Amino acid sequence: MSYVKGLQEVGEGLYAYLQPDGSWGWSNAGLVVDGERTLLVDTLYDLALTREMLSAMRRAVPAAKQIDTLVNTHANGDHCYGNQLVEGARIVASERTAAEMSELPPAAMAALVEQAPGMGELGAFFLECFGAFDFKGIELALPEQTFAGGLDLRVGDRELRLIEVGPAHTRGDTLVHAPAERVLFTGDILFSHAHPIAWAGPVSNWIAACDRILAMDVETIVPGHGPIAGPDAVRELKAYFEYLYEQARERMAQGMTPLQAARAISLDRWADWGERERLVVNIANIYAELGETEPLNPLAAFQQMAELAGAR
Numbered sequence: 001m002s003y004v005k006g007l008q009e010v011g012e013g014l015y016a017y018l019q020p021d022g023s024w025g026w027s028n029a030g031l032v033v034d035g036e037r038t039l040l041v042d043t044l045y046d047l048a049l050t051r052e053m054l055s056a057m058r059r060a061v062p063a064a065k066q067i068d069t070l071v072n073t074h075a076n077g078d079h080c081y082g083n084q085l086v087e088g089a090r091i092v093a094s095e096r097t098a099a100e101m102s103e104l105p106p107a108a109m110a111a112l113v114e115q116a117p118g119m120g121e122l123g124a125f126f127l128e129c130f131g132a133f134d135f136k137g138i139e140l141a142l143p144e145q146t147f148a149g150g151l152d153l154r155v156g157d158r159e160l161r162l163i164e165v166g167p168a169h170t171r172g173d174t175l176v177h178a179p180a181e182r183v184l185f186t187g188d189i190l191f192s193h194a195h196p197i198a199w200a201g202p203v204s205n206w207i208a209a210c211d212r213i214l215a216m217d218v219e220t221i222v223p224g225h226g227p228i229a230g231p232d233a234v235r236e237l238k239a240y241f242e243y244l245y246e247q248a249r250e251r252m253a254q255g256m257t258p259l260q261a262a263r264a265i266s267l268d269r270w271a272d273w274g275e276r277e278r279l280v281v282n283i284a285n286i287y288a289e290l291g292e293t294e295p296l297n298p299l300a301a302f303q304q305m306a307e308l309a310g311a312r
Ligand SMILES: [Zn+2]
Pocket: 025, 027, 076, 078, 079, 188, 224, 225
């Protein structure tokens, strides 16, 4: 689905920064402004991209010269590896996100990308996903303020609510809600027009997160990846996960592995969503929840996604 790169106003004093095409690593971020007060929702995957975003924000909104608060919605690098450039900001995240952020240092990503050319099908897939980003020179700036469950913040006179709905995509996923403007920044709880990926799960908790969003009075949703959306996209995501549960139960009863199931499942209604290879991780996560197998560790997840992507 085509959409435009850059800053877009989504409500009074509320902005989305979008990075098409929204596939692996091409994340969105958000900006909340009231007078001179500013809050940034997430940074991007590398320093050059984050620098480009910050200067686009400053051009459109002079107050963005100084960001007061930075919220990281979750621990994946495409939402926090640019943190060090937001100088002087207080960094806020859920406790679980803060803990998870120190586990995959940017230097490890840099090393993986460097070794990828010698790693066969897995390396080729890894480069396809992450080869466009520069992980060198990143010193991950970690949150100073953490919370569990929820946290109310003010940006000038504007009220914001941080709502922790993880573990789902990662261990500590957080939504950023601007109730008065009916705008929600979801981080990677919503990928619009692409398959989600349940790194942490359980998927049932992700479905509960969808229900929580659907119970809110929200009109505009800034997803973690993909074009601006609304509650319908969350309804679609919930239906997708429910369909996967149904399919996983059936395929498990037939004795299929998650990879065999991911190959066999027909995606008719969701067939045009990007990153179909993530299906195997989601199915494995549901299998684990149904008590049959361990969830995939990240290396196994990438190996199986590489196999599935190779077959496409
Ligand atoms: Zn992401």
